[in-house]
Amino acid sequence: MxxxxxxxxxxxxxxxxxxxxxxxxxxxxxxxxxxxxxxxxxxxxxxxxxxxxxxxxxxxxxxxxxxxxxxxxxxxxxxxxxxxxxxxxxxxxxxxxxxxxxxxxxxxxxxxxxxxxxxxxxxxxxLQIAPSNVPPSAFTKCSRQIAACEDVSEVWQGRFWELVPGQAVGSLSIRVKSGADDRAVLEYTHGLYQDLGIQDLTVQTDEFVGPVS
Incomplete structure (x- = not known):
C-alpha cells in the first residue's frame, strides 16, 4: 500500500x-x-x-x-x-x-x-475498529432498545466495523422468546442501526427455551 x-x-x-x-x-x-x-x-x-x-x-x-x-x-x-x-x-x-x-x-x-x-x-x-463517526454510546443505546422489546429476551455479540471507507457493517445475535414473531424484531433492529449508518447488518436470531421443570 x-x-x-x-x-x-x-x-x-x-x-x-x-x-x-x-x-x-x-x-x-x-x-x-x-x-x-x-x-x-x-x-x-x-x-x-x-x-x-x-x-x-x-x-x-x-x-x-x-x-x-x-x-x-x-x-x-x-x-x-x-x-x-x-x-x-x-x-x-x-x-x-x-x-x-x-x-x-x-x-x-x-x-x-x-x-x-x-x-x-x-x-x-x-483492524476492524468500530466506526469513528458513531459514538459507542449510540451502539449501547440501540442494544438496550432492542432488549426492551417484548419479544426479545437477550442481545449479545454486537460487532461493528468499517469494511471500506464510508461503508460500515456489523453483526448481532438476538434471542427471541418462544413463539415470538422474529420478523418484526429484525425489521425494528435493522431500522435502528440504519439510522446510525450501518448499511449492512447481519442478525442471527435464536429462540429462547425456558428451563424444563
Missing amino acids: LQLFLLFLSFSLAVEALHAFMQDESEHKHYLIVSAVTNLLVNLLGVWFFRNYARVNIVYRNAEDMNYHSVCLHVLADSIRSAGLILASWFLSLGIENAEVLCLGIVSVAVFMLVLPLFKATGNIL
Missing part, C-alpha cells in the same frame, strides 16, 4: 540524513539539481490534477476517496523530497554547513506527518 511505502520513505530519508551527517557528504552535482527541478514541476502538475484530495485530513466517503488520497499524498511526498534537495543545494551555495542533513531531516518529518492520518485510517479498517 502507498501509505506504507511513504512511511518507509520517511524512515529512509532520516537514515540518509544521519549517514550524510556522519560522512559529512555535501556534494550536489548539477544534473541532480536539474533532475530535482524537473521532477518537482511534474509533481506539481500531478498535485493540481488531484487538488480535491490535496489535504492531510479528509473524510472518506467511499473506497475511491482513499485511493485517490493515497496517490495525491505520494505525489506530494515526492514533491517535498525534490524541494528539499533544491533547498539543500541553495543553502550549500550560501555556505551553510550540514545543509543536506537539515533538509533531509525536515523532509523526513514532513513526509511522516503527511502520511500518518492516512496510515491510521487504513489501520483502523484492517
Whole structure:
C-alpha cells in the first residue's frame, strides 16, 4: 500500500540524513539539481490534477476517496523530497554547513506527518475498529432498545466495523422468546442501526427455551 511505502520513505530519508551527517557528504552535482527541478514541476502538475484530495485530513466517503488520497499524498511526498534537495543545494551555495542533513531531516518529518492520518485510517479498517463517526454510546443505546422489546429476551455479540471507507457493517445475535414473531424484531433492529449508518447488518436470531421443570 502507498501509505506504507511513504512511511518507509520517511524512515529512509532520516537514515540518509544521519549517514550524510556522519560522512559529512555535501556534494550536489548539477544534473541532480536539474533532475530535482524537473521532477518537482511534474509533481506539481500531478498535485493540481488531484487538488480535491490535496489535504492531510479528509473524510472518506467511499473506497475511491482513499485511493485517490493515497496517490495525491505520494505525489506530494515526492514533491517535498525534490524541494528539499533544491533547498539543500541553495543553502550549500550560501555556505551553510550540514545543509543536506537539515533538509533531509525536515523532509523526513514532513513526509511522516503527511502520511500518518492516512496510515491510521487504513489501520483502523484492517483492524476492524468500530466506526469513528458513531459514538459507542449510540451502539449501547440501540442494544438496550432492542432488549426492551417484548419479544426479545437477550442481545449479545454486537460487532461493528468499517469494511471500506464510508461503508460500515456489523453483526448481532438476538434471542427471541418462544413463539415470538422474529420478523418484526429484525425489521425494528435493522431500522435502528440504519439510522446510525450501518448499511449492512447481519442478525442471527435464536429462540429462547425456558428451563424444563
